[in-house]
Amino acid sequence: xxxxxxxxxxxxxxxxxxxxxxxxxxxxxxxxxxxxxxxxxxxxxxxxxxxxxxxxxxxxxxxxxxxxxxxxxxxxxxxxxxxxxxxxxxxxxxxxxxxxxxxxxxxxxxxxxxxxxxxxxxxxxxxxxxxxxxxxxxxxxxxxxxxxxxxxxxxxxxxxxxxxxxxxxxxxxxxxxxxxxxxxxxxxxxxxxxxxxxxxxxxxxxxxxxxxxxxxxxxxxxxxxxxxxxxxxxxxxxxxxxxxxxxxxxxxxxxxxxxxxxxxxxxxxxxxxxxxxxxxxxxxxxxxxxxxxxxxxxxxxxxxxxxxxxxxxxxxxxxxxxxxxxxxxxxxxxxxxxxxxxxxxxx
Amino acid sequence: xxxxxxxxxxxxxxxxxxxxxxxxxxxxxxxxxxxxxxxxxxxxxxxxxxxxxxxxxxxxxxxxxxxxxxxxxxxxxxxxxxxxxxxxxxxxxxxxxxxxxxxxxxxxxxxxxxxxxxxxxxxxxxxxxxxxxxxxxxxxxxxxxxxxxxxxxxxxxxxxxxxxxxxxxxxxxxxxxxxxxxxxxxxxxxxxxxxxxxxxxxxxxxxxxxxxxxxxxxxxxxxxxxxxxxxxxxxxxxxxxxxxxxxxxxxxxxxxxxxxxxxxxxxxxxxxxxxxxxxxxxxxxxxxxxxxxxxxxxxxxxxxxxxxxxxxxxxxxxxxxxxxxxxxxxxxxxxxxxxxxxxxxxxxxxxxxxxxxxxxxxxxxxxxxxxxxxxxxxxxxxxxxxxxxxxxxxxxxxxxxxxxxxxxxxxxxxxxxxxxxxxxxxxxxxxxxxxxxxxxxxxxxxxxxxxxxxxxxxxxxxxxxxxxxxxxxxxx
Numbered sequence: 001x002x003x004x005x006x007x008x009x010x011x012x013x014x015x016x017x018x019x020x021x022x023x024x025x026x027x028x029x030x031x032x033x034x035x036x037x038x039x040x041x042x043x044x045x046x047x048x049x050x051x052x053x054x055x056x057x058x059x060x061x062x063x064x065x066x067x068x069x070x071x072x073x074x075x076x077x078x079x080x081x082x083x084x085x086x087x088x089x090x091x092x093x094x095x096x097x098x099x100x101x102x103x104x105x106x107x108x109x110x111x112x113x114x115x116x117x118x119x120x121x122x123x124x125x126x127x128x129x130x131x132x133x134x135x136x137x138x139x140x141x142x143x144x145x146x147x148x149x150x151x152x153x154x155x156x157x158x159x160x161x162x163x164x165x166x167x168x169x170x171x172x173x174x175x176x177x178x179x180x181x182x183x184x185x186x187x188x189x190x191x192x193x194x195x196x197x198x199x200x201x202x203x204x205x206x207x208x209x210x211x212x213x214x215x216x217x218x219x220x221x222x223x224x225x226x227x228x229x230x231x232x233x234x235x236x237x238x239x240x241x242x243x244x245x246x247x248x249x250x251x252x253x254x255x256x257x258x259x260x261x262x263x264x265x266x267x268x269x270x271x272x273x274x275x276x277x278x279x280x281x282x283x284x285x286x287x288x289x290x291x292x293x294x295x296x297x298x299x300x301x302x303x304x305x306x307x308x309x310x311x312x313x314x315x316x317x318x319x320x321x322x323x324x325x326x327x328x329x330x331x332x333x334x335x336x337x338x339x340x341x342x343x344x345x346x347x
Numbered sequence: 348x349x350x351x352x353x354x355x356x357x358x359x360x361x362x363x364x365x366x367x368x369x370x371x372x373x374x375x376x377x378x379x380x381x382x383x384x385x386x387x388x389x390x391x392x393x394x395x396x397x398x399x400x401x402x403x404x405x406x407x408x409x410x411x412x413x414x415x416x417x418x419x420x421x422x423x424x425x426x427x428x429x430x431x432x433x434x435x436x437x438x439x440x441x442x443x444x445x446x447x448x449x450x451x452x453x454x455x456x457x458x459x460x461x462x463x464x465x466x467x468x469x470x471x472x473x474x475x476x477x478x479x480x481x482x483x484x485x486x487x488x489x490x491x492x493x494x495x496x497x498x499x500x501x502x503x504x505x506x507x508x509x510x511x512x513x514x515x516x517x518x519x520x521x522x523x524x525x526x527x528x529x530x531x532x533x534x535x536x537x538x539x540x541x542x543x544x545x546x547x548x549x550x551x552x553x554x555x556x557x558x559x560x561x562x563x564x565x566x567x568x569x570x571x572x573x574x575x576x577x578x579x580x581x582x583x584x585x586x587x588x589x590x591x592x593x594x595x596x597x598x599x600x601x602x603x604x605x606x607x608x609x610x611x612x613x614x615x616x617x618x619x620x621x622x623x624x625x626x627x628x629x630x631x632x633x634x635x636x637x638x639x640x641x642x643x644x645x646x647x648x649x650x651x652x653x654x655x656x657x658x659x660x661x662x663x664x665x666x667x668x669x670x671x672x673x674x675x676x677x678x679x680x681x682x683x684x685x686x687x688x689x690x691x692x693x694x695x696x697x698x699x700x701x702x703x704x705x706x707x708x709x710x711x712x713x714x715x716x717x718x719x720x721x722x723x724x725x726x727x728x729x730x731x732x733x734x735x736x737x738x739x740x741x742x743x744x745x746x747x748x749x750x751x752x753x754x755x756x757x758x759x760x761x762x763x764x765x766x767x768x769x770x771x772x773x774x775x776x777x778x779x780x781x782x783x784x785x786x787x788x789x790x791x792x793x794x795x796x797x798x799x800x801x802x803x804x805x806x807x808x809x810x811x812x813x814x815x816x817x818x819x820x821x822x823x
Contacts (some may be wrong), residue, residue, distance in 0.1 A: 001367060001534050008543070011798070015805050022806075174353070177810040 019173045022180055028097040030183045031132025031176070034060075034083035034193040035094060038200055039103060042079070045198075048106045051078035053200070054095055055113025056086050058278040058323070062330040063111070063337060065199040071338030075347070076109060080200030083193060085129065087118035089141050092258060093133040099269050107271055111341065112262075114275040114301065116288035117145045117255070119155065120162040126169070131176050134166035141258060148252040149288050203327040204320040221321035231322050236307040236314040238283040242290065243306055251291035259292065263300060274344055276337065277305040279313035280323050302340045304333065348391040350600040351554050351812070358388065362510075363607050367534055374531050378505045381528075381608070385510035389474070396472035399437055404507040406433040407482040411496035411503075414489045423490060430486040434479040441472055446675030474514030476672060480639055482507050485521040487643055494522050502528035511604040515597050517615040517635035524612070532609035542606025544787040544801070549599025551804045555811045556769045557592035560585040563766055568736060571746045576755030579746060581763060586736045587729055588770050591620065594633070599785065618781055620774070621706045623720040625689040625727060630703070636672070640665050651694075658694050663687040673735070678743050682734040689727050705781045 029035045042049075053063045059082030069076050086094070095112065098104050124130045134142070142163040150156035169175055192211060195202035208215045208222065225231065242248055259275065266273040277286075277293055286305065293301045307314050318329030325333055348355050362384045370376040390397055410430045417423050439447075452462045485506075488494045497503050506525045512518075567574060567582030574582075595616035605612045615635050622628035629637045645665040651658045663684060670683020706721055707713040713721060733750075737743035780786035789797060 001536075004534075004536050004539050007540075011801065014798070014802060018802060018806060019809070173809055175813055177806070178813070181810060 016172070019171075019177070022173060022177060022184075026180050026184050029094055030180060031128045032083060032086060032090070032094070035081070035086060036183075037193050038079075038081055038083070039101075041194055041198070042103045047079075049077050049079040050106055051076040051109040051111070052098075052104070052107055053078055053080045053082055053111050055082045055091060055276070055278075056115065057082065057084040058280070059111075059113050059276075060084055060193070060200070061202065061204050061320075062278060062325050062333050064201045064203070064330055064334045066197060066201075067331055067334040068338045071335045072342060075342070078109075078199070080195070082113070082200065088115035088255075089117065089138045089145075089258075090129075090133040091115060092141075092262065093135070093138050095262065096265060099265055099271075104269065104271070107269075109341075110266060110271055110273045111276050111302075111337070112273060114259075114277050114289050114293065116285040117142060117149065117252075119146075119150070119159040120166065122158070122162075125162045125165065126175060128176055128179055130162070131166045131169045134163060134170050136167065139163050139167035141254060144254040145252045148254060149250040151250065203330055204324055205327050218321075221323075225319060225321045229316055232314055232316065232319060235280060235282065235322065236311075239281065239286055239305065239307050242283045242286040243308065246290070249287050249291045251295075252288065255288075256292055256295055259296065272345070273300070274341060275301040277301065277303045279305050279307070279310060279325070279333065281305050299344060302337065302344060304336060304340070310336070348388050350597060350604075351550060354391065358384075359604055359607070366608055371534070374529075375501060377532070378499075378501045378528055381510075382501060382505040382508060385505065385508040385513060388510040389508065389513060392473050396475075399441075399472055399475065400478060400508050400513075401504075403434055403437065403479055403482050404504045406430055407486045407507075408497075408500055408503045410486050411489045412498065414486070415496045427486060427490045430483065434483045438475060438479050441475055443671075443675045450677075477516045477518055478507055478513060480518050480636075481520075484518070484639060484643065485525070488521060494525075497521075497525055497529065499529060509605070509610070511601040511608075511610075512612055515594070515601070516633075517598055517601065517613050518639050519612060519635065524610070527610050534609060538606050538609065538611075541784075541788070542603040545599045545603030545606065545785055547603075547801060547804055547808075548785050548787045549596040549601075549603060550808050551596070552592035552599065552773070553596030554808045556773050557589045557596060558811060558813070559766050559769055560589035560592070563761070563763070564589050564736065566761070568738075568742075568746070571742070571749055574749070574760055575757050576750045576752045577757055577759040578761065579750040580755060581759050583729055583733050583736070583746075583750070585766055585770075587620070587725075587732050588766075588773070590732070590735070591616070592773065614784065618705050618777055620725055620728075621721055621778070621781065622724050623706055623717060624693060624724055625686060626693060628724055628728060629686070636669065640669050640672075644668060655695055655697075659691055662690055662694055666690075676739065678734045678737055678740045681740060681743070682731050685731040685734065686728075689731075708782065 027036070027039070029039055041047075051065075051068075053059050053065065053068070060080060061082075061084075063080055063082065065078040065080050068078050091112070095110075120130050143160050146156050146159050146163075150159065173180065192202060192207055192214060194200060196206065196210075204218055204222075208218050212219065263273055275293075275296060277289060281289070289305075293303055304310055304313065312318060312332060313325065313329060315329075318325050318332065320326040320329070348358060362380075366377060366380060366384075370380050386397055386400075389400065407430055410426050413426050414423055417426065455462050485494075485503075489496050497506075502525065506519075506521065506528050509519075509524070564582055564586045567578060567585070571579055571582070598615035602612045602614070613635055615633060617631040617634065619628050619632040622631055645661055648661045648664060649657055650661060664687075666683040666687030667680055668683070670679040670681070670686075673679045673682070706717055712718075730747075733746050734740070734743045737746055776786040780788065783789075787800070789800075792800075
């Protein structure tokens, strides 16, 4: 019996080692096609940028690097590294590894979207995107953050289960090994993420016009807003309520510590980082983010989400869909972001 | 709980460790633990249907004891009738009720009578076709005086519900499996090692080959009306390997899991696609079911003892019933009848193949004539698989008509590189190792090479382990 168990243990160890070797053979961003496309472009083009704009579609679709650079008086030469559906904690996982990558060697400034913790929806559980970035540290961070901010026990338990499952799937490469090998040995990723200026920005309207066949979901979201334009006013009202009622906020010390670590690591690499609260955030996200924002302070964080201070970002003429600005709104948002960035530096 | 699932990957080692480390000294506790583990395994799907297994077990346990205690032929027939009614009644209700009703409605409509049937939404309990046949064979064997009934209820209930073979066989006979529950079991390194290898090979066949072929099969059969003949031919070719790797893969995992627990199950597949005629195919395909039908249907019907005409009728009846066992639909019956009709020429000739060894037993490659017979047999089974896989008879006929067109000789649509490469690899491994129980029995190879193969197969299983796919035979 001992002999059999010993052989099983040795085989299991060999198998796990082989799986970990495969993990080492792919870059850290392999599971995020949009991010991988942008990273491949940065590496292959040799283009050097001193400013990176990092976040989800709220950065990708709303911060135009050419406008930003013009507004900063060419202080910056920026690239939009935002990618749709790239949330916390994935964004922190990517950013902290990016700091170790050559791509960030010339970077002086980073503007990163401040995000609440992604709960991993049931429909997304078990997908590559929900698995590839959940290492032990990310899993611990998510579980700890959820324990602090998620008041609904069933939702908390489900989200924690999803993170733990994702961690095990990542460790044993379950449901992702084939995609990892395809990434490693297949053709490079290609998506519509670089935008017409090859600076990583692609306005929603423009993509919907240029590639309607590949933009059906985007077009559907736009149609949804046109059917019920009052949804923006509702979101605006709910956001304002959250600003007015700090008792509804839920603070995560774990999240704050993670951001502080990101600041420290960035500084160690000579990078100034600012966290950005973009407009149109749902109330549930704001409840988690405002206490963090307050503790980070105006030196490190830029708030453009307050509808009382920035009603223009909730105007229909600046909207593409419920959660995003259109080209015009994005331009206004980018200019204001640049101005607030300069102000935070004392320029 | 599926064999190709994470819960089973936790369940089996846990059962293995508790079984050998905690209960090794007590046979009764070991059997009780196996019974509890088996019920847990089944309840993972739906605990409510456990009652059917318990009922089936209880009826046959009681009937077995009563049969042994009675010499009155009338009473014995009544007891046998009770077992048949309970087991086949459950099977008929859960599996065939809808089929019988719809067939009755269709038949009535054909003669101008329009019936308004009450429809019931009946869920088919997983494995019911398998465990009812297993427990039924126990009672039939006692009735015929072939075996003595057991008085050990725990052993009997564990025999009926033994988790490795509970939901998709092999359908075991009490004479071979029940005694294994009644005697002490000792851990055997060689058996356990072979069991682990067999599980690995079974999972490879299921997860890598069967599921890859299955994806192509689903696409091709769903769009059969729009595809070329050569693509449709490839569709049924893939299905032949999907169902083979799916079911034989399940059987391998079942046999391997049982070996880890010191229990031997019978082989269920023995290189069926290397068969030289259809009779041989059925000696190598789903062996436990074929022999069940032979022993409890074909021979009681008279077998070959009453002339050629009766033998032909018996063959057709047995294969028709076998088809119906696979599914409550006429296309399964046609599939069975096709296989029965394939055998009529050899029945009429009275020719029996004395060589029960696999093709080219003593040579590296088959002789041309042998190869031709293998290919012809495969072609016949391939044609019959169309009826097995199609949604209904009409779909099968349309599929067949679409296949036999001029486009049969054109280039197929879609990319077929990966599934064809996997099938070629599978056939090569099986051919080279055809004299062994399974392809991973290669003790002559250096350890490094053997372990490299195990590692490569494991990585392939993990790489192909995607969306969860049920085993095809669970639906039967």
